[in-house]
Amino acid sequence: MTSVKTESSIIKTVGLTRSYGEICALAPLDLQVTEGEWLTIMGHSGSGKSTLLNLLGGLDRPTAGTLLVDGENLLSLSEDQLARFRRESVGIIFQQHHLIPYLTSLENVMMAQYFHSIPDAVEASLALEKVGLGKRLANRPRELSGGEQQRVCIARAIINNPKLLLGDELTGNLDHKSTHLVMELLKELHETERFTLVLVTHNQEVAGWGQRTIFMDDGTVVKDVRQGRSN
Numbered sequence: 650m651t652s653v654k655t656e657s658s659i660i661k662t663v664g665l666t667r668s669y670g671e672i673c674a675l676a677p678l679d680l681q682v683t684e685g686e687w688l689t690i691m692g693h694s695g696s697g698k699s700t701l702l703n704l705l706g707g708l709d710r711p712t713a714g715t716l717l718v719d720g721e722n723l724l725s726l727s728e729d730q731l732a733r734f735r736r737e738s739v740g741i742i743f744q745q746h747h748l749i750p751y752l753t754s755l756e757n758v759m760m761a762q763y764f765h766s767i768p769d770a771v772e773a774s775l776a777l778e779k780v781g782l783g784k785r786l787a788n789r790p791r792e793l794s795g796g797e798q799q800r801v802c803i804a805r806a807i808i809n810n811p812k813l814l815l816g817d818e819l820t821g822n823l824d825h826k827s828t829h830l831v832m833e834l835l836k837e838l839h840e841t842e843r844f845t846l847v848l849v850t851h852n853q854e855v856a857g858w859g860q861r862t863i864f865m866d867d868g869t870v871v872k873d874v875r876q877g878r879s880n
């Protein structure tokens with residue numbers, strides 16, 4: 650497998666394209682993201698945000714172009730290699746929590762360890778402590794609030810120390826207060842765990858927590874703004 654690391658970029662796309670038959674979800678898109686950066690992706694519905702995120706996370710394959718993530722040329726990976734990339738390099742958090750309903754918080758996090766390496770209850774409970782759920786290890790998802798469920802998802806996403814954390818509308822189902830708590834937690838983790846964070850959102854307030862925002866339209870980047878954090 651070829652490993653291509655470019656300077657301090659963790660993500661580099663050149664002419665990245667994803668078509669679904671006649672529909673061009675991503676027009677040629679060029680993007681470079683520095684290791685450790687917090688990038689927000691905004692844009693109206695259908696502009697290609699989730700398509701881009703799914704490609705970055707190895708959940709989908711591009712139609713054409715170059716896609717380097719953490720030194721891997723994702724276009725050239727076999728299915729097995731892509732699965733390994735997903736296990737080892739990325740953590741993904743969605744709007745819907747996708748927790749297993751009959752497992753406890755602890756077991757849900759250990760499940761991610763199981764697919765990565767070896768389940769370890771101590772390590773998993775430490776991850777849940779980090780997200781403020783040290784006292785909710787034995788609770789099942791239905792016994793937790795929406796914000797707490799997303800915290801379990803964050804613990805699950807960071808348990809294997811991914812270099813890249815991706816979030817697709819991760820606060821989309823949360824009220825203002827829970828959104829604030831989740832963003833505060835992400836800020837803390839971004840500072841301590843030093844992953845690169847890429848968040849898709851429609852929420853201007855969520856975008857305010859990041860360091861850079863790209864705006865998409867018709868499958869490409871139309872504006873790229875570096876910002877001071879508003880929080």
Ligand SMILES: Nc1ncnc2c1ncn2[C@@H]1O[C@H](COP(=O)(O)OP(=O)(O)OP(=O)(O)O)[C@@H](O)[C@H]1O
Binds near residue numbers: 669672673692694698
């Ligand atoms: N599997 C698919 N098959 C066909 N078309 C698709 C598929 N996935 C996405 N598209 C199309 O690609 C375009 C971009 O979709 P995408 O989901 O990336 O947009 P988005 O910016 O994330 O939108 P939203 O904010 O509504 O989630 C849309 O026109 C969508 O209909």
